[in-house]
Amino acid sequence: MRKTAALLLLGLPLAFGRPAAAQAPVQYSVAFPNAVHHEARVTVTFTDVPAGPLQVRMARSSPGRYALHEFAKNVYDVQATDSKGKTLSVDKPDPYGWNVTGHDGTVRFTYTLFGDRTDGTYAGIDSRHAHLNMPATLAFARDLEQRPAEVKFELPQGWTVASQLRPDAVKGTYFAPHMQYLMDSPTSLGPQQVRSWQEQGKTIEMQVLHDGTAAELDAFANQTKKVVKEAAAVFGGLPDYDFGRYTFVANYLPQTSGDGMEHRNSTSLTSNRPLRGSGALDNLGTVSHEFFHSWNVERIRPKDLEPFDFERANMSSGLWFAEGFTQYYGELLLRRAGIYTDEQYCQEALSGLVGAMLLSPGAKRYSPVYMSQQAPFVDAAAAIDPNNRSNTYLSYYYIGGANALALDLELRQRYKTDLDTYMRTLWQQQGQFQSNYAPEKPYTLQDLQRVLGQVAKDTAFAGQFFRQHIYGHELPKYEELLAPAGMLVRPARAGQASLAARLQFNADSSATLGTTSVGSPLYTAGLDREDVLLKFEGQKPTNAKEMQKRLAAHKPGDVVQVEVRARDGIRTVPVTLVEDPALEVVTYEQAKKPLTKAQKKFREAWLGSKAK
Ligand SMILES: [Zn+2]
Known part of the structure; x- marks a missing residue:
């Protein structure tokens, strides 16, 4: 469980009445004696364990992924011993964990982990690398969640460590201040290629496993630098990364599954597409989206995701904002960074958002809040029975992104402000306050509405926007909204x-x-x-x-x-x-319509670079 500074000031005791830093750390050792067959051997040493059974568990869920994943299913060869090496009794109270009894204050808990899926959720282990999402990899003990953790990776030759965990060069371990942070810290082990630079006094690094050339990685890192600058410009600066560093933990090997997963000071980027041609652009889109998350969802955080519960599915009513607005910005930053042209931005981003919103039967029936609440059933959820989502659902990425687009254009046209100002104000009011490596002022939907009223200087407008488009399911009028930017919506295959x-x-x-x-x-x-x-x-x-x-x-x-x-x-x-119902958004230039000076100016203010 996370604690806020406010609670600390009230003098409420932490677990066992001692500050976390003074508690015996939970020590992990992860070794790869059988990597070719996708196995790791994990040892967890708990010391200073209170009397009674120690309840060891594998997570059932993972931050940023909203379905249940039952990580205990790939754990076997479980054993426990005490400080003298005596074998301890291990019971199975439920499918997700083990109760260890008869210990002497020390429990050494060991198991074999199987993992062969490299993505943002699971563990992928083979002879070339290990990509470890921690909830899928490391067991934890109930009631010891506030303790710091130290992880030692027994590395095969030539492998190095990419992680947001804080390295301790003397001990050769990696540190997390508590279990929430540990679980939020995916780690890639392998022969990393590193690109690192300073941005506004902070270290940004890319740790990459790929089969391409150094020149391809250089070009990719250069594009990433531009995206980082454009993202920082939206918020007026970078966040204070917990250990002064943000890490892109990237794996572009052929055996990898496509994914991107946000974390406080890092992101897990996985794709089997190489860093060249359309693969580079595709991967850059994930870079942009995930980096924006280091503000939106990691620090500007929905209250209903705090603290993250690793033993059940976590539901949020705010994913239309946390994911959808990030979806909108992920693409917008590529345009502002000069990676897309206006025409590419229309084709790659706007056509998809507007088309999904106007054509999806689900968006005509249910609200963004409702779509957000479906995440535990759709976000990498596995089920064998059919469903009717193509008639009842539109992803919160799309319905949120499409509403972000509409709101940005409306703020620019009617209120002489913009979505950047809204995001920056939310950052100032809710996001920049962090304590104990966790958000101190996570937001409610009421907060989002209140700040919109402030930014627009019109609380009635904010109320109406939320009523109609967030709690309700009215469709925005994109033709009207896009016209001032010299863009229009039209059938992609008219007359067919x-x-x-x-x-x-x-x-x-x-x-x-x-x-x-x-x-x-x-x-x-x-x-x-x-x-x-x-x-x-x-x-x-x-x-x-x-x-x-x-x-x-x-x-x-x-x-x-x-x-x-x-x-x-x-x-x-x-x-x-x-x-044919397909729609597309095109520029007036593409539609052979004259573009006015005012439209040009509006478009430049919206899509032009904001980085200094
Ligand atoms: Zn996302």
Whole structure:
């Protein structure tokens, strides 16, 4: 559990009545005697253990990832001994942990960990590297969460350590002030390539495992420097990183799964795409998003995520802001850093946000707050039963990002301020206060609304915005909002007839339907998931290209006969084609419309560099 400075001042005792620093640290040793088979051997030594059973647990959840992951499932060969090496009794009270009894104040708890998934959630171990997300790797003991931790990595030759943990050169260990910080500190072990620089008196470093050249990494680090400057410009400076350093813990090896995960003083960046060509741009997008998180979600933190509970799923009503606004800025910073052109920004960022918002059936039914609350079921959650999310859900990344875009444009047009000012004011009022390596003033949704009222100097507007767009699900008017920037929303494939459906083409020239969207031609015709399209106007659908050809012979509004094998048998149904619903955002220049001076100025103020 985290404690705030306010509680300390009240004189409330910490666990066992001693300040954390004076408590016996929990000591971890992580070795790799069988890395090629994805195993690590972990030893945890607890000393000064109070009498009674020691309740050792593996986490069930991981900060920044909102589904349950049951990390105990990859732990085996569990043993416990006391200070004299005597074997202790280990019971299994539940699926997630072990109770150790009969100890003499010391418990040495050892286990084998299997891990072969390199991403922001799990542990990936092989002969080349180990990428360790700590909740997936390190066991902890209940009631000892306030104790500091020291981790010793027994490194294979040539491997070095990339982590936000504080190194102790004398002991050869890595330090965390408490269990919350330890669990927040993913660590990559391997032959790192390092790029490090000073920005505003703070150390920014990239620790990278990749198969590319030094020149590719140099170019990537140079782009990252620009992104770092643009992010800092939004908030008026960098945060005070806890140990004076921010680390990009990056793994771009081929065996890696794509992910990005934010932490207080670092981020875990994982991708199998190399640092060249479109891979570099893709990876830079993750850099930008995750670095913005070192303010938004790590320090400007939703109250309902504090303190993070490692023994259950954590739900927040604010992920539309924590993730969605970060999504918006991750892309915006790439434009401001000159990595995107205006046209690329429209294509790569705005078209996706606006299209998702205006086309998703879910966004017409439920609010950003509701979408945020679904995270434990969608954020890398695994289940084998089908769901109806394509009709009831839009990711809080998109619904939040699309609302950030609308709010930024509205603040600029009507209130002579902008979203940067809003973010900076939130930073000043809620984010910059940290104590004991944790946020001191995490926010509620009421705080977000209050600060918006201050920045806009219009509390009625803030109330209405939250009522309509955050607690409600009204869609922003993007055409009006984008026009002052000389941009417009238009059909991406105007006039093209479409079934607006996801089809999976089969070897026998049929096509299986995915879940059909409310209001789409096939949904309206009474068809749903797993129904099989046998014939389209008397002919087999064959493949996507053939299907496209046949649709091209039609106009939106045409009625076609479709033969399907549904759950109640084979039948032929009439289906009314629609115009391909895909939307795109383009500049006036792309649309061959004249751009006024005022539009040019507005766009420059929005998308131009803010870095000094
Ligand atoms: Zn994020």
